[in-house]
Every structure is written in C-alpha cells, then in structure tokens.
Amino acid sequence: MNQPQTPLELPLSRAPDAAPLQRQLHARLKYAMLAGSLPAGTRLPASRLLAQTLGIARNTVSAVYEQLAVEGFVLAGRQGTVVAVLPQPGVAPAAPPMPPLARRTVPLSATPVTECVPAALRPGEPALPQFPLAAWRRALDVACRSGSAALAYGEPAGKPALRAAIARYLGVARGVRCVPGQIIITEGAQEALGLCVRLLSNPGETAWVEDPGYRGAKAAMRAGDLRIVPMRVDGQGMVASAEDWQARPPRLVYTTPAHQYPLGPVLSATRRLQLIEAAQAHGAWLIEDDYDSEFRHAGEPIAAMQGLASQGPVLYVGTFSKTMFPALRLGFLVLPPALLAAAQAPLAAMLRGGHRLEQLAMAHFIDSGQYARHLGRMRRLYRERQQALRAALAQSFDVPHSIEGGHCGLHLTVRLPPDFPDAAIAGAARAYGLAPTALSSFALAATPADNGLVLGYGNTAPGLYAPLLRRLAQLARAARRMPV
Numbered sequence: 047m048n049q050p051q052t053p054l055e056l057p058l059s060r061a062p063d064a065a066p067l068q069r070q071l072h073a074r075l076k077y078a079m080l081a082g083s084l085p086a087g088t089r090l091p092a093s094r095l096l097a098q099t100l101g102i103a104r105n106t107v108s109a110v111y112e113q114l115a116v117e118g119f120v121l122a123g124r125q126g127t128v129v130a131v132l133p134q135p136g137v138a139p140a141a142p143p144m145p146p147l148a149r150r151t152v153p154l155s156a157t158p159v160t161e162c163v164p165a166a167l168r169p170g171e172p173a174l175p176q177f178p179l180a181a182w183r184r185a186l187d188v189a190c191r192s193g194s195a196a197l198a199y200g201e202p203a204g205k206p207a208l209r210a211a212i213a214r215y216l217g218v219a220r221g222v223r224c225v226p227g228q229i230i231i232t233e234g235a236q237e238a239l240g241l242c243v244r245l246l247s248n249p250g251e252t253a254w255v256e257d258p259g260y261r262g263a264k265a266a267m268r269a270g271d272l273r274i275v276p277m278r279v280d281g282q283g284m285v286a287s288a289e290d291w292q293a294r295p296p297r298l299v300y301t302t303p304a305h306q307y308p309l310g311p312v313l314s315a316t317r318r319l320q321l322i323e324a325a326q327a328h329g330a331w332l333i334e335d336d337y338d339s340e341f342r343h344a345g346e347p348i349a350a351m352q353g354l355a356s357q358g359p360v361l362y363v364g365t366f367s368k369t370m371f372p373a374l375r376l377g378f379l380v381l382p383p384a385l386l387a388a389a390q391a392p393l394a395a396m397l398r399g400g401h402r403l404e405q406l407a408m409a410h411f412i413d414s415g416q417y418a419r420h421l422g423r424m425r426r427l428y429r430e431r432q433q434a435l436r437a438a439l440a441q442s443f444d445v446p447h448s449i450e451g452g453h454c455g456l457h458l459t460v461r462l463p464p465d466f467p468d469a470a471i472a473g474a475a476r477a478y479g480l481a482p483t484a485l486s487s488f489a490l491a492a493t494p495a496d497n498g499l500v501l502g503y504g505n506t507a508p509g510l511y512a513p514l515l516r517r518l519a520q521l522a523r524a525a526r527r528m529p530v
Contacts, residue, residue: 200399204231221349283313310451
C-alpha cells in the first residue's frame with residue numbers, strides 16, 4: 047500500500063492565485079515541524095535534492111532553509127540541515143496570566159488557523175482562478191472615476207446604487223420581496239449576523255441555531271451573550287416542535303433554509319410556514335442565511351423563505367464571498383418593513399459606510415451583466431466538480447462512508463463510522479496540504495452520527511480528487527480507533 051506523501055514530497059501549488067513557491071514551502075515545513083510531522087533531529091534533504099523533488103529552483107529551497115535557521119526551526123551545519131528541538135505544548139515556560147476574555151468572546155470549536163496558503167478540499171472556498179479579474183478591474187476603474195468623494199465615510203446603510211442593484215437581483219433570482227431602502231450593506235455575512243443580534247436581542251435571551259450548523263452564527267450569538275439552544279437537523283431541515291416553542295421560546299432563530307450548512311437538506315415548505323407562524327405567535331425573529339443558494343445543481347432554484355412572509359419576522363442575510371471572492375468582504379441584510387423606522391438610529395451609530403469603491407464597483411458589475419454571466423459559468427463548473435467528487439469518492443475513498451447534500455453549493459459532507467475520528471483525520475490532513483473540516487466541529491451537542499468530513503470542491507480541480515481521496519483514506523485508516 048502506498049503511504050501518503052510527506053510534506054517534503056507533496057507538489058507545491060502552481061495556480062495563478064497561489065502564494066509564491068518560497069512562501070508555500072516555508073509555511074509547509076514550519077507547520078510540519080510544529081505539528082510533529084518533521085520531529086526534532088530529522089535531517090532535511092539537501093537543497094538540490096528537495097528542489098529536484100518539488101520541481102523548483104535550488105535557490106528557493108536554500109532561501110527557505112536559511113529563513114528557518116534564522117527563526118530557530120532548524121540547525122545548519124556541516125552534516126546538513128536538522129530540525130531543532132522545539133518546546134512542546136505544556137512544556138514551555140509559564141507566562142504571566144492574561145486577563146480573561148469577556149464571556150461573550152469565549153471561542154467555539156474552530157479549525158486551527160495557519161498561514162493562508164492554498165489547501166485542497168477546503169469547504170466554502172470558490173474557484174478563485176476562474177474569477178474574471180479583467181472585468182472586475184474595469185468595474186473598479188468605473189468606481190474610481192466617481193472621484194475622491196468615494197474615499198470618505200459613506201451612508202451607513204451603503205451606497206444607494208448597490209442597494210438598488212441587489213434589490214433587483216434578489217427579486218428575480220431569489221424570490222425576495224424588498225425595496226432598496228430595506229437593504230443594509232455589511233462587511234460580509236458575519237457583520238450582518240452581528241447586527242441582527244445587536245438590534246433584536248438582549249443578553250441572556252435565547253437563540254436557536256441548527257445543530258450541526260454554521261459556527262459563525264454561534265459565534266455571533268455568543269458575542270451577544272445569548273443562551274444558545276442547539277436544534278437538530280434531519281432530512282427536511284431544522285426540527286422545531288410545538289413543545290420546543292413552549293419549553294424554550296427563542297428571541298432569535300438562525301436557519302439556512304435553501305441549503306442547510308453543512309448537511310445540505312432544504313427546509314421543507316411545511317416547516318418554513320410553521321416556523322414563520324410560530325415566530326409571529328411567540329414574538330421571535332427568524333434569520334435566514336442564504337449563503338450559497340445561487341449554485342443549485344439539481345432541479346429549480348429554491349426560493350428564499352423571506353418571500354413567503356415579506357411583511358413577517360424574517361431577516362434575510364446574503365454575501366458575495368462565495369459568488370465573487372472572500373476578500374471582497376461585502377454582504378447585505380434585508381430588514382422587514384416593520385423594523386425600518388426603529389433601526390435607523392442604531393444603524394447610523396453602528397455603521398460607517400466603508401468599502402465605498404468596492405460597493406460602487408459591485409453595483410456596476412451587477413448592472414453590466416458581468417455578475418450574471420460569472421454566476422452562469424460558475425454554476426456549470428461547480429456542477430461538474432460536484433459530480434466528479436461523487437465519482438471519485440466511490441472509486442478512491444475506500445473507507446465506509448455515506449454522502450450528504452451535494453445538490454447545491456460548494457461542498458459535500460461525508461459521514462464516517464464513529465471509529466474513524468473526524469477531528470484526528472482533519473488534523474492529520476493539514477500536514478499534507480488538505481483542508482477538510484471535521485463534521486463534529488459544527489455541532490454544539492455532538493452525537494456519534496456527527497462524525498465525518500466536510501469536503502469543498504469549489505477550489506480543487508477534479509483531476510486531483512482521486513489521489514487526494516486515496517491519501518485521505520490512508521490517513522483515516524491510520525487514525526482509526528482500535529476496537530475495545
């Protein structure tokens with residue numbers, strides 16, 4: 047059986063948007079040393095040999111070795127370059143205690159953050175090499191011609207041109223019924239979620255979140271000092287019974303109706319209507335996160351829940367991070383008409399109307415038709431990649447598993463038996479340039495069924511699926527718990 051490639055053998059990314067080869071190699075070796083994949087005393091290959099293995103210039107390898115030596119990760123001598131002895135967690139000298147974080151900032155489980163280098167199978171990451179940069183540059187040029195006024199603070203709710211463009215788009219593409227005045231431009235969906243919490247809840251009140259579900263929503267609720275209640279998800283989306291409404295009535299309910307994250311079911315029409323009716327009866331607000339429903343791969347698009355109750359208690363959250371690119375940091379919030387008057391003063395105090403050039407560029411990008419054309423290309427691309435990943439899982443991932451979702455978005459969820467610990471597998475995969483996410487990390491009240499891997503296909507070419515999945519299967523078998 048072939049063993050997984052080591053950090054010294056795995057090819058570096060040559061994608062147009064990839065980090066420089068020297069930075070990629072430095073980050074990889076540094077992380078492997080910290081993670082123990084390259085333990086103390088390991089003799090690194092000669093610079094000429096490693097350069098030949100990776101197909102890069104010898105000077106690149108030499109520069110990385112020199113930088114690692116300066117940083118104290120390796121020792122260079124006549125006998126070659128050797129990994130230095132590094133302090134292990136729990137062994138480092140004790141530091142003075144830090145003041146504790148505020149209760150609202152206690153972190154939820156999250157994937158460890160490392161230097162942002164390209165990683166295969168990362169969920170939620172779009173196909174950035176396919177983005178039409180030339181068209182976006184033209185849109186930015188149009189925005190810059192608006193003059194220096196666009197460099198100052200702007201309207202707290204966002205540029206009118208973008209709000210109008212979004213309102214037109216949502217009405218046609220998502221069935222959202224709104225006017226530009228209901229739309230608030232935010233710095234990504236996360237700021238929109240934070241606004242919902244700050245506008246509509248008080249510390250100590252109850253918030254329902256899907257479980258497993260989006261960690262950013264839980265972080266926003268936690269930051270607002272809300273009592274978070276995990277609500278289980280089945281094949282029809284969030285399960286919320288009449289008994290739940292009576293026993294623990296929420297102030298806020300967070301849901302992803304068109305494509306539940308990360309499991310993928312669509313919230314059924316019956317449950318949507320029941321949720322709206324119950325929220326109205328109990329004075330609750332529904333937060334609808336429509337994060338990637340533009341990429342529907344089977345059947346007709348699923349319309350937004352907001353369209354069923356445009357006058358009701360539904361706040362609609364959207365983002366351009368998946369349809370455009372994450373670094374754009376533009377999202378939006380559609381407020382119910384009943385909230386508009388009361389929200390004006392708080393929003394003016396909380397928002398400063400930044401990213402004005404990007405907002406103007408985005409408005410032009412939509413109005414010129416470039417956005418629709420880009421979405422059309424990406425729908426076809428992601429549909430092909432989703433189908434290719436399913437085929438590769440069947441052929442190359444020889445570990446017991448079942449597949450969830452796949453009819454929308456940029457990821458598939460693969461459930462694994464409990465004896466294949468997902469967190470251990472995901473952690474081991476990072477040392478090999480892979481970035482699946484453990485399904486259990488999305489659950490507040492994890493069960494044995496919440497064990498699996500969330501695999502992104504947006505950022506990874508289909509030709510890589512088979513070898514990557516074979517390597518992932520090897521790591522899964524290596525991490526498997528021995529039966530008691």
